[in-house]
Amino acid sequence: MKNFIFKPFEEMTEEDYETVGFKSGLEIHQQLLTEKKLFCRCPAGRYSDDYDAEILRHMRPTLSELGEYDGTALMEFKTKKEIIYHINRNTVCTYEMDDTPPFLINEDALDIALGIGMLYNCNIVDELHIARKQYLDGSIPTGFQRTAIYALDGWIPFKDRKVKIVQMSIEEDSCREVSDIGHNRVYLTDRLGMPLIETVTGPDMKTPQEAAEAGWVCAKLVRSTHKVRRGIGAARQDVNVSVDGGTRIEIKGVPRLTMIPLLTYNEAMRQWNLLRLREELHKRGITKETFKSEDYDITSLLKKPHYIPLKNAVENNMKIRCVVLKYFAGLLSWKTQTDTYFSKEISDRVRVIACLTTIPNLIHSDSKTDTITSSDWQKIKKYSGANDNDTLVIVWGSEDDVQTAVREIIIRTKEAATGIPSETRQALSDGTNGFERILPGADRMYPDTDLPPKKIKDEWLNKIKSRLPEQFWNRQEWYRKLGIPDDTVDELSISKFAEVFKKAVTNWKVNPVAAAVVLIQFPKRLKKNGYDINLLDENMMSSILEVYSKNKMPADYILTALKNSLELGMFVDEIIPVPSNEKEIEKEIENAWKEMDKMEFIKQENTKSIFMGIVMNKMRGKVSAKIISENFEHSRKEFKNAK
Numbered sequence: 001m002k003n004f005i006f007k008p009f010e011e012m013t014e015e016d017y018e019t020v021g022f023k024s025g026l027e028i029h030q031q032l033l034t035e036k037k038l039f040c041r042c043p044a045g046r047y048s049d050d051y052d053a054e055i056l057r058h059m060r061p062t063l064s065e066l067g068e069y070d071g072t073a074l075m076e077f078k079t080k081k082e083i084i085y086h087i088n089r090n091t092v093c094t095y096e097m098d099d100t101p102p103f104l105i106n107e108d109a110l111d112i113a114l115g116i117g118m119l120y121n122c123n124i125v126d127e128l129h130i131a132r133k134q135y136l137d138g139s140i141p142t143g144f145q146r147t148a149i150y151a152l153d154g155w156i157p158f159k160d161r162k163v164k165i166v167q168m169s170i171e172e173d174s175c176r177e178v179s180d181i182g183h184n185r186v187y188l189t190d191r192l193g194m195p196l197i198e199t200v201t202g203p204d205m206k207t208p209q210e211a212a213e214a215g216w217v218c219a220k221l222v223r224s225t226h227k228v229r230r231g232i233g234a235a236r237q238d239v240n241v242s243v244d245g246g247t248r249i250e251i252k253g254v255p256r257l258t259m260i261p262l263l264t265y266n267e268a269m270r271q272w273n274l275l276r277l278r279e280e281l282h283k284r285g286i287t288k289e290t291f292k293s294e295d296y297d298i299t300s301l302l303k304k305p306h307y308i309p310l311k312n313a314v315e316n317n318m319k320i321r322c323v324v325l326k327y328f329a330g331l332l333s334w335k336t337q338t339d340t341y342f343s344k345e346i347s348d349r350v351r352v353i354a355c356l357t358t359i360p361n362l363i364h365s366d367s368k369t370d371t372i373t374s375s376d377w378q379k380i381k382k383y384s385g386a387n388d389n390d391t392l393v394i395v396w397g398s399e400d401d402v403q404t405a406v407r408e409i410i411i412r413t414k415e416a417a418t419g420i421p422s423e424t425r426q427a428l429s430d431g432t433n434g435f436e437r438i439l440p441g442a443d444r445m446y447p448d449t450d451l452p453p454k455k456i457k458d459e460w461l462n463k464i465k466s467r468l469p470e471q472f473w474n475r476q477e478w479y480r481k482l483g484i485p486d487d488t489v490d491e492l493s494i495s496k497f498a499e500v501f502k503k504a505v506t507n508w509k510v511n512p513v514a515a516a517v518v519l520i521q522f523p524k525r526l527k528k529n530g531y532d533i534n535l536l537d538e539n540m541m542s543s544i545l546e547v548y549s550k551n552k553m554p555a556d557y558i559l560t561a562l563k564n565s566l567e568l569g570m571f572v573d574e575i576i577p578v579p580s581n582e583k584e585i586e587k588e589i590e591n592a593w594k595e596m597d598k599m600e601f602i603k604q605e606n607t608k609s610i611f612m613g614i615v616m617n618k619m620r621g622k623v624s625a626k627i628i629s630e631n632f633e634h635s636r637k638e639f640k641n642a643k
């Protein structure tokens with residue numbers, strides 16, 4: 001393999017990523033904004049930690065049609081987990097618990113999904129076939145998720161090229177995990193069954209930054225419909241990463257796009273370093289065939305260890321075992337990710353599969369940190385007949401769990417001689433990732449016999465198309481030509497007022513920059529003043545801009561008009577101010593000078609702004625600020641002369 005060593009994140013260049021053959025793709029899960037769930041009529045998006053009942057389930061693998069156990073199925077079986085569901089009567093019915101068959105698919109959800117599919121330039125299927133996708137971690141009580149591919153073969157514009165959209169599915173959301181400790185995993189069921197879409201891109205992104213940038217394009221596209229859910233957990237990304245000679249690894253459930261660059265960098269580094277480790281093993285003569293390990297019960301050997309985790313293990317009558325990895329000396333400290341070493345790959349498997357969830361769950365003789373005394377190490381070495389070329393791993397727990405742990409330590413270490421195991425990995429907050437589960441087999445999808453196929457008629461698609469927003473990248477191109485400031489282009493292009501903007505500029509000839517400020521910046525100002533700007537609707541905005549365009553409202557009154565509309569909950573003509581006549585204006589100007597005359601101390605340079613403030617406070621909307629400003633000088637002279 002190429003002689004390349006990963007640099008720190010900030011120092012990696014595009015060329016470096018090209019050298020290792022970095023490739024990344026996204027699977028984006030986005031909840032749709034519907035009132036109800038996808039296959040039952042329970043409410044969607046009503047989250048609560050309260051529950052009325054608990055249900056306990058055990059997961060058990062079944063043989064596939066080929067008579068084999070799926071890798072994930074077997075792994076979940078090994079963990080011997082008890083799955084506990086918290087159930088709230090307001091958010092779950094008997095469908096989610098597999099006691100009643102599904103209702104027909106929620107058409108509101110499908111309507112939104114199809115629209116998004118068209119925005120992604122996809123081909124829509126003629127007929128929707130609902131399938132079951134196997135889920136064995138307990139996150140779906142039935143053991144499968146209902147899912148249907150509805151769009152294929154689309155694209156998004158990306159830099160000077162296109163990123164492929166491979167396929168889109170509409171599917172049910174899974175449970176929210178509450179905790180996963182030892183052999184108990186607890187789930188909340190409120191999210192279960194909510195409609196979401198999964199969008200799969202091609203592995204077209206060539207750097208970690210590109211992976212995040214493509215994610216933003218997709219996020220803006222779905223937001224521009226205003227029919228998707230927002231907030232924590234409403235959009236979750238699975239990110240695929242591979243390097244030359246590596247394996248396509250999925251990092252699951254990345255909650256924020258900003259995490260993607262560091263996560264994908266670390267995964268690329270992990271794969272690269274595992275490939276280098278394999279090279280080192282082969283140099284030492286270790287292959288899948290020649291790999292050798294032994295394991296020993298050393299419980300009675302360690303009578304009074306000072307190392308706290310082992311001290312606790314002895315006090316709690318746990319079993320302690322030692323695995324000897326032949327010719328592995330030093331390799332458990334082989335760097336895999338930032339501040340992360342090969343021993344973590346093993347510890348993760350022990351945590352997830354043997355359920356030894358208290359960390360540290362193992363120690364090893366390659367470690368530089370103090371664990372047990374060197375005389376204890378010597379004792380174990382002598383007992384097991386290990387020499388300086390070997391590495392010793394010590395693990396503790398109940399008899400059963402330690403047996404499982406020893407098996408997993410050996411499996412994972414042996415895999416290092418083959419390459420990178422196929423698995424899904426979880427995103428960690430420090431930008432590295434950890435083992436989640438063995439990758440499910442390809443045959444985890446099978447037809448759902450409960451629901452008939454659904455024809456998707458052209459009339460329906462045409463109706464959806466007629467309501468679709470313009471693709472935001474086309475809007476942006478137009479905005480830039482109009483000279484809209486860069487910091488507003490992005491927001492306006494996915495704003496719910498983008499269509500109002502178009503009408504204002506094309507039909508009513510409102511100045512584009514002014515219209516953009518009214519539609520994007522004014523709501524922000526109102527929000528700062530405590531207004532609920534979610535109540536601002538397209539009707540209010542377009543009425544106000546239309547009135548303004550007909551010179552019936554001065555520009556400096558628009559914000560006030562918005563405030564008034566918000567307070568009323570609608571736009572009415574009465575909001576439009578009646579223009580003042582000259583006499584009224586003169587009177588207010590005179591009053592202002594009188595008022596200022598009573599003020600004790602006014603700085604010369606502030607005179608005008610104070611004058612303007614007093615007059616406009618009374619006259620806003622009835623006269624433009626420009627006219628008052630023009631009257632400043634001569635009215636001051638007049639007032640002085642009159643005195």
Ligand SMILES: [Zn+2]
Binds near residue numbers: 041042091094095096
């Ligand atoms: Zn339900």
